[in-house]
Amino acid sequence: MPATPxxxxxxxxxxxxxxxxxxxxxxxxxxxxxxxxxxVLRLKAGAQVKLFDDRxxxxxxxxxxxxxxxxxxxxxxxxxxxxDVPDLWLCFAPIKKGRIDWIAEKAxxxxxxxxxxxxxxxxxxxxxxxxxxxxxxxxxAEQCERTxxxxxxxxxxxxxxxxxxxxxxxxxxxxxxxxxSFRKALVQHDGPAGILIGPEGGFTEAEMAAIAGxxxxxxxxxxxxxxxxxxxxxxxxxxxxxGRGDWND
Numbered sequence: 672m673p674a675t676p677x678x679x680x681x682x683x684x685x686x687x688x689x690x691x692x693x694x695x696x697x698x699x700x701x702x703x704x705x706x707x708x709x710x711v712l713r714l715k716a717g718a719q720v721k722l723f724d725d726r727x728x729x730x731x732x733x734x735x736x737x738x739x740x741x742x743x744x745x746x747x748x749x750x751x752x753x754x755d756v757p758d759l760w761l762c763f764a765p766i767k768k769g770r771i772d773w774i775a776e777k778a779x780x781x782x783x784x785x786x787x788x789x790x791x792x793x794x795x796x797x798x799x800x801x802x803x804x805x806x807x808x809x810x811x812a813e814q815c816e817r818t819x820x821x822x823x824x825x826x827x828x829x830x831x832x833x834x835x836x837x838x839x840x841x842x843x844x845x846x847x848x849x850x851x852s853f854r855k856a857l858v859q860h861d862g863p864a865g866i867l868i869g870p871e872g873g874f875t876e877a878e879m880a881a882i883a884g885x886x887x888x889x890x891x892x893x894x895x896x897x898x899x900x901x902x903x904x905x906x907x908x909x910x911x912x913x914g915r916g917d918w919n920d
Contacts, residue, residue, distance in 0.1 A: 683721045684714075685720070685722070685814075685816065686700065686720060686721070686744075687722075687725070687812060688723070688724050689724070689725075690724060691724055692723075692724045692727055692730050694747065696745070696746040697735070697744070697745050699742075700742050700743070704742075705737070705740065708734065709737055716735060716736065717733065717734065718733070719734075720732050720734060722746065723812075723817075723818045727749070727753060728749055728750070730746050730747070730749050731746075731747045732745060732746045732747060733747055752818075754817065756782065756821075757782055757917050758862075759863075759911055759912070760783065760784060760785040760786075761778045761786050761787065761908060762789050762832060762842075762865050762866065762867045763787075763867075763868040764789055764790070764791045764794045764869055764870035764871075765789075765794055765870075770901045771796065772803065772804065772807045774905075775807050776811040777811075777908075778908060779808045779811040779815070780814075780817075781909060782817075782912060782917060783821050786808070787832065788826040789826070789827060790827065791874060791875075793870045793875065794870045795871060801825065801826075805823050808820060829874075829882075830881070833881060833885050836865075840863040840864060840865060841860045841862065841863070841889055842867055842882075842885065842888045842889065843860075843864060843865065843866050843889050844867045844888050844891065845866065845893055845907055847873055850890035850892040851892065852891070853891040853910045853911075854910065856889055858914075861915065864911065866904070866907045866911065867888075868900055871899075871900055893906050893910075
């Protein structure tokens with residue numbers, strides 16, 4: 672039984688190229704990307720591909736050479752400028768492998784600008800493999816037609832996050848209990864924002880006091896049920912995008 676194609680026949684595959692693109696450029700892609708186009712998608716020379724570089728937008732390219740371990744794409748024309756990304760940061764305590772990958776993937780799909788892993792006292796996963804997370808972000812951006820990648824920051828402690836939080840950026844804290852309606856909070860607080868999602872087991876009392884006392888913190892409720900960390904992240908991003916992001920455009 673043939674494998675299900677990764678892309679619908681009526682659409683073109685998309686690749687992220689980590690170099691600035693321009694019309695007329697010949698781009699040599701690596702073995703993994705070449706294998707994906709030639710052996711997985713079974714593209715032949717002359718096939719068209721969409722490229723984006725997180726700098727100049729999205730481009731149409733043609734597959735002009737297929738080697739044993741690589742391939743060359745010729746950039747033909749710009750299709751779109753780089754998108755204007757909503758100014759939302761996701762700050763979350765790392766969770767176990769698989770679920771943390773899913774958070775990064777969905778945060779990218781939903782349109783966040785920056786992803787910041789935050790180490791708390793009850794964080795189970797202390798070491799974050801940012802290379803793996805970045806790979807999931809790239810794959811998500813390729814699939815959802817983003818032309819800009821969210822920035823993936825190095826992990827920081829909760830104390831460092833709070834101490835270095837920018838002025839005039841709201842920090843919506845997803846409170847397990849208490850907190851005002853997120854939708855109502857969005858009416859009151861416009862502009863750049865961040866969402867803080869706690870670890871499995873929640874913040875300690877000392878951490879909750881530090882967050883509550885922060886000048887930018889706004890405690891918000893995500894409903895009557897206690898959500899898993901990954902569910903809470905997606906729910907909070909979705910609410911913000913619907914109220915202050917680009918879902919209304």
